Amino acid sequence: MSNKLKIQADMIRKATTMGEALPFIWDALLLKTEKMIGQIGDKSPHVAKADGIYDDMRYDWWTSGFWPGILWVMYEMSGNEKYKDAAWGWDEKLEQKMVQANNFHHDVGFQFLPSAIVKYKLTGDEDAKRRGLFAANFLAGRFNLAGQFLRAWNQEKIGWSIVDSSLNLSILFWAAQEIADPRFDHIGKAHANTIVNYFIREDGSVNHIVNFDPQTGEFIESLGGQGAGPHSSWSRGQAWALHGMANTYRFTGDKKYLYAAQRVANYFLACLPDDHVPHWDFRVAVSLDGIPRDTSAATCAASGMLELAELLSPLEGAVYRRGAENILLSLSKHYATWDQPDHEAILIAGTGHFPNGENIDVSLIYGDYYFVESIAKLRGWKTRIF
Numbered sequence: 001m002s003n004k005l006k007i008q009a010d011m012i013r014k015a016t017t018m019g020e021a022l023p024f025i026w027d028a029l030l031l032k033t034e035k036m037i038g039q040i041g042d043k044s045p046h047v048a049k050a051d052g053i054y055d056d057m058r059y060d061w062w063t064s065g066f067w068p069g070i071l072w073v074m075y076e077m078s079g080n081e082k083y084k085d086a087a088w089g090w091d092e093k094l095e096q097k098m099v100q101a102n103n104f105h106h107d108v109g110f111q112f113l114p115s116a117i118v119k120y121k122l123t124g125d126e127d128a129k130r131r132g133l134f135a136a137n138f139l140a141g142r143f144n145l146a147g148q149f150l151r152a153w154n155q156e157k158i159g160w161s162i163v164d165s166s167l168n169l170s171i172l173f174w175a176a177q178e179i180a181d182p183r184f185d186h187i188g189k190a191h192a193n194t195i196v197n198y199f200i201r202e203d204g205s206v207n208h209i210v211n212f213d214p215q216t217g218e219f220i221e222s223l224g225g226q227g228a229g230p231h232s233s234w235s236r237g238q239a240w241a242l243h244g245m246a247n248t249y250r251f252t253g254d255k256k257y258l259y260a261a262q263r264v265a266n267y268f269l270a271c272l273p274d275d276h277v278p279h280w281d282f283r284v285a286v287s288l289d290g291i292p293r294d295t296s297a298a299t300c301a302a303s304g305m306l307e308l309a310e311l312l313s314p315l316e317g318a319v320y321r322r323g324a325e326n327i328l329l330s331l332s333k334h335y336a337t338w339d340q341p342d343h344e345a346i347l348i349a350g351t352g353h354f355p356n357g358e359n360i361d362v363s364l365i366y367g368d369y370y371f372v373e374s375i376a377k378l379r380g381w382k383t384r385i386f
């Protein structure tokens with residue numbers, strides 16, 4: 001197996017275009033993810049550090065949907081039942097945690113879209129549908145009417161909202177369609193408007209956290225959060241906004257979200273270094289030499305750009321498709337673990353939370369998920385999870 005992967009890796013590195021590399025990347029992903037099923041087992045992976053072994057996080061941790069998400073995409077694209085068998089029980093595990101003491105919050109979209117909702121879409125399983133609707137109701141219940149925002153996190157952060165929530169909106173739009181109930185649309189659009197009005201700056205960079213008065217809904221301040229500071233530009237935050245607003249346009253047809261996604265994408269592309277893989281913050285220092293990368297920002301942004309390319313005319317979308325292909329080819333050549341058969345992740349060089357000194361230069365399961373999602377999109381995948 002490892003010899004077969006090495007052959008694919010050599011072919012990927014020799015390729016000069018994504019068109020040439022794509023069949024080898026796909027074969028490498030098939031080999032890699034099949035091996036990951038045995039390596040990961042029942043773990044809920046979040047981070048793999050230098051030893052290449054994924055940790056095992058709580059089921060209410062925001063990343064618990066990404067591994068089943070990888071399995072469902074690979075199942076749909078390959079037809080191999082091994083992926084389906086490994087993915088099947090995940091949404092039930094998350095549901096069990098929902099009825100125990102837990103810390104679920106605005107990220108239930110990240111958790112239930114790639115586990116319950118995709119399972120329902122692919123298999124028609126009614127329990128999975130019920131779990132998805134339960135999570136959508138939970139998220140809708142976090143809406144602050146005065147401030148028109150979905151509340152982030154729990155504990156004392158009552159007026160906080162964060163840009164990451166952009167990708168969670170798909171669960172509301174899905175629920176609205178699924179049970180023909182526009183309440184979910186109203187909340188999704190109201191929060192998306194808040195993202196456009198308070199998070200996405202005129203130049204296409206974004207704020208991570210905005211603090212509103214939870215009583216009056218008035219804007220108080222923006223905070224640096226996982227970025228370098230309040231006026232910096234956390235690259236994964238740009239990626240969440242880009243992909244999330246592109247999805248919101250797909251669901252609503254409102255051009256305001258399309259233009260917002262394009263503004264962020266144009267800015268993101270302008271900030272990329274020569275190898276097309278973003279630093280963890282685009283404004284951390286005047287010279288970005290030696291600053292850690294974040295491959296998870298790269299993959300999420302690439303998938304968002306491929307979404308834009310689908311939603312726009314071929315002429316208008318070409319710049320985003322090219323941008324995504326450049327990112328994905330560079331990741332496949334220089335940041336993938338094809339040559340390390342015991343490594344449990346697909347990509348290296350992710351940055352989790354730089355300001356806290358947590359998870360720097362590691363593998364991140366969401367970086368792996370959005371890589372798989374992007375490659376699937378390049379292979380013609382049409383089902384959408386987010």
Ligand code: GLY
Nearest residue numbers: 062164226236352
């Ligand atoms: N949603 C948390 C993060 O992007 O790290």
